[in-house]
Amino acid sequence: MKFQIFLLFLAFIEFSKTDFPYVDRECGQDLTNLWLDVVAVVDNSIGMRDEGLDSVAANLASVFSAGTRIGTSPTEPRTTRLGLVTYNSRAQQNADLNKFQSLDDLYEGVFGDLHRVSTSYDSLLSFGLQAAENLFNAENLYTSRSHFQKVIIVYASSYRGTGEQDPLPVANRLKTSGVRIITVAYDQGGDGTLLRQLSQVASSGFNFSSAENEGNIIGQVQGALLESNCFCPNDWIQYRQFYSDTNSYRYGVCFQPVTLTAVWKAAKMSCANRWNNSYLVNEFNLSKHNFILDIVNATVGFHQPFSYHIGGNKVGGVWKWDRPAGWDQPELKKWYDWEDGYPIAASTLNAMLNQQTGQGLEAKWENIDMLKTAANYVCETASCDTDNYCSSDGRLDE
Template structure:
């Protein structure tokens, strides 16, 4: 699915992220603007015990209690729907994705649903996950909220089941369909074994315990939700700590390698027409990430060459920025090829050019040198709502 990003306003973006900090944009972290479809899957078997169930109820409402808009809103698209599934031997849908229309609904509904522990000791997480998958299938995928990211939050006291009751295939299907899985181990024995087992189904980095989070379980779950809510449109690479690991910490920056050659100035205009800009390389890490991105993109061939956002304006080297924002003066980490930059106002654009084992900056004529280029845009996140029409 293609997505188009709707930046609220330039001034709004400045208030949240200031490019002059000379750092790459982090993902938005405004929990009030979370926009997800979430299903909480709660183990209410005998092993959870009443105290555990009450702790889960308190944790769940606290996750969304800092102002997150619950339900749907005709004037604000950044809303979160929350469903609730309890499970033991079987699963029960306590609330589908349309039940809770406000935080008050969520508060009272969660405490009502999680007020009784089952009399059975049987606990089959596969049934709970299956019920969550069914809710997404019926009420999220293929609807006006199809482009909203899906998250399952599991609260479990056991990890059991084999064959048709094995939770691993159900979890794998959820992840394949694009859902994130957050797990919280309520390990009554306290030996860590349950957390290790839940790690098999959790999205990497999203596996937590009620006893091992330094008193910050709510913050950890909220952080996982905001990382889930930080993503890029199709064909864009999300800038992250590790290019090889798509689940490593993600930044709020999206990179689009364009494999149709253009000179520097038209490339800049092409990016702006995509509500983007020519990419920045504030650090060696960002540069190396882009090299790996273009190296894995069809249409980029050794020796690599591509335009980036560095350019000369009034005698100063500055980085391209979203239209309407001031360009940022080159400050630190320099990657010029030997004998560059050429001291000529006739060469105001910059390309990366591969020479032997390194890829370095060279300033060029902004209209006479045509090559591929890299666009960069802000990610879809709590600061930026993205709809499902068109391209970025």
């Protein structure tokens, strides 16, 4: 029995060695390494009621209780700051982004400020969002955290406001600037109306309800925070399930198309210098191949018929994908996209490019001389997320 278990273990190790490198990277999922700037915007109008406000306090505190480092640290940049704004007929800043420097601070402040509703029946979310926007603007300029992703978590008991009090203009302005908005409908009526109304305020997929959450509001909000913490550096494009749908599932992979032509070997070195652990793009499957082709088609400086270097190269007689120095290079397998008649058996044709075929948007692999054929190229790297901290100078922490 022990011998059988040992054989299974060896088989698992061998499977891991051969299959793991051929899977595109997922976004980091480590809440202990969450690094964000967050403002909670909480409705404390009479309609929320004291017990509702207390429930919101408990929910908000629980979201950050999975080991997330609160505040700032001179030795650990992967921390999350939390500010707090309450709103009714007006908005009040209860805590700036630097007040809470520990989870205990957060608990004390959140439960201290969210224990009793105001004397106002009005619930004007627009004022709360504006206060959060002002807080971000005041405390993120010229700081070492200016590159951190920004998130607003809204807890609302009702949705009101038209004209100047309409929350949609400020919500859209925030989202356009890159701020993610999570909404939690504290739906005491339970008919789903509030959830539908707040869906216009929330970022896509970030609209949740106390009445329709299957008991998992905390997990849903944490998942939205992790997703918000997965992003690409400036001038890089994040790989997602569908190129045409910017809200589709995102991978922990980033691409950068380069429009100045180079031979394959120079393109490889150029990609390696663009980011820590970056390399010529790997095409593991048809979906990724097509996504990259869509990027190329949309990039000014690439011209039809498209021709661009990718990371395939022949090493010791075996076709492999480019990877950073010191990393294992995965062999081509499972899916191939060679043009008819390729690869050509020649000792000097040891690199790969995509060449557009015919009149449609289709490209096939061709093998070339890595020192003679000049073309555009596409680079690849890991996203910035809880597994990869990006410093303020735009580099992944090694």
